[in-house]
Amino acid sequence: MQLQVVICRRVRAGGSHSGALRHSADMRGSTAGLADTLASGSRAHAALLACADALFASLVVAPAVVTYWKSTWTLMDLYVLPEEPVGSAAACAAFGLCCDLLFSVFQTQLSKRLRPERGRLTYYVVSRLCTGVAGVACVGAWRGVWNLLNECTGSSARTLISTTAAAALSLAALRALRNICAAPFAIAVDSPQDYFDVPTMFRTNSRETMLYILDCIFSVTVVGSLVVFVWRGSWALLDIFLFPDDKSKSCWTSLIAGYVVVIVTFALQAPVRWSAARLHGAPRLLLADVYHLVSFVATVNVWRGVWGLLDIYFFPETPKLSNWCSHIVSLTLLILLNCSNSVIVRGVYIDAEEPAGECVVFPCHYLRLFFHKERTKKRHRRALQAAAAAAAGRKPEDASLPLQMPEEKV
Template sequence: MRGSTAGLADTLASGSRTHAALLELADAAFASTVVAPAVVTYWKSTWTLMDLFVLPDSPVASAAACAAFGLTCGLLFCVFQSQLSKYLNPDRGRLTYYVLSRGYTYVAAVACVGAWRGVWNLLNECTGDSARTLLSTTAAATLSLAALRALRNICAAPFAVAVDAPQDYFDVPTMFRTSSRETALYVLDCVFSVSVVGSLVVFVWRGSWALLDIFLFPGDPLKSCWSSLIVGYALVVATFALQAPVRWAAARLHGAPRLLLADVYHLLSFFATVNVWRGVWGLLDIYFFPDTPKLSNWCSHAISICLLILLNCSNSILVRGVYIDAEEPAGECVVFPCHYLRIFFHKERTKKRHKRALAAAAVATARKSEDAVLPLQNSDEKV
């Protein structure tokens, strides 16, 4: 669910430390209060609409249909990502690119929700919802992801904001980073990344969420949701506050200790994330037109996707790609990819520098022209 921060620190490092710290704080606040609620609202509304319209009288068939649709689309988008990047880019027409790329995001987002809903509900049907079963499946999935060095993929908004940038809009990193030229291996890599790693992430989320349902005020949904929201945002603040010391420690560790520190830190961010998601999700059910679920969820669906598209971070909805634990150098492995405002200001600074450089070049050219004309004028005067 999250991207890599490799190279971002060097790219965005400019200005005073105070200015950089304020932008980092603003990015964290924006991700937590704007992007995360919008992403959760989209997922909740789309999930509920599937409950209402996709074979509602047959839970197993409904789950299987959603899983088949979602996983198939996810696999196709992964396999053909190079072709999408090649043929869909601003050079072929900005308006065409914008419409088609956002259409891609919309279809991919529906597919992501469908895949998660399908796997989640099929697991419910197959294993039940007892606390012991939930604990065992969640622990097994968590350990499996840790063994694959893919535990960071359980993180989501507010700890990940994907800006809709053209250069990597369709990129879907695979587990083994095989080249698309190695056709057979590449397809197998895509299948493993989408089906195995993706399903393990669903197992962890489903188990954690269901355990909160069981142990956190199970008889009082309103109190349970508010508790999740408060605990979640308290952990969000604590996690962001710990980023500087954890980054400092990770930069001084190597090998297994560094990997362990990154995994523990990502687990803390996941506990915050799942509580925030559960709180927002449940409160939407309780407060936002509870008596008219179709109206409520269609409105939520449309408003959230439009808001994220207008904010240029609609790809934050998507669950795609496999990112490797501690793959970035030094302490960058524990930096969350929440660089929305920093990227915006960096682009503005780059534009201003470019304009100043062009103006300076124009002035230099004008001066050279004047210097070339002056000798000719002097010679004419002598004649």
């Protein structure tokens, strides 16, 4: 009994920091404290892992996320009132926004009821089903708002520029401009600690029921719609000005230009972070917003390029088969990679809310979190062995001997 108490104390002491780290890492958009904590070891090793994370996010996660969104969006075009554009858009918007609102309002209840401790298999299956529903809801909300804008405001260049600029300035005024970013600059790891967390604009406590519901409504409808306005306007402007008569050339140009800007943006992260750490107030906020706008230019070009090339080259003569295959394969791949939540646009993150230069660090810590978790497991095993050796009266150098009690029973 005494041995169990000693071991549990050692494990708790070693695991609390790791748990807090995973919690802050998995919330897309929040990077407070991550960069320094994950950079244990040599600088060369940390830089190598950072490059590997950037490559993984850009070449694996981003194409899979875009493929999921493109296939889900097109399937809605094919199945949801295809002969009635306005009705189809309204139905998708209503379904998507309502589901997003429900997931936001009931996030605390979902987090309490769906936990691995209550059954790992049940948790895994139900949580991934929730991701599937939330993913379809997000795509539906975006498609609905996007197409309603097309029907109501038209697609002239002047209108697009004015609506896009107005939406971007509104987000900047709300300090929510960073929410226009997506993969490859954001990866949401499927961690049980905050799997269902949806940060709201005003961070209202869920115990204040009415204020909390109003906060959720504002976050989902107002901030979410403004983000769609920015994406829709930027995408449509590229359609107008970037080789409008040659779709293949336009998409290839978007893809290449997007990845060039992705490389530049990741390369600039260290100097921008250094600069942000030395600025305060409005100058720091302005630097963060400009940096996020540059990353958005890269993001929207990569998305448009991958999206258009899938339309052109992936079995265009059989759209239903093509998009069903894309939908299933991309979602399955992301689930197996443990980052299926990357397909969901949820929550509101505040510009420059992290301390110092952390506000410009993108949440792309997939491989670094994996290696950190493995190092933490090794430290836990050593703590268990040391505690067992101390309780048994062995010498410290004999602590590496195997324990009689399996770790799983601790």
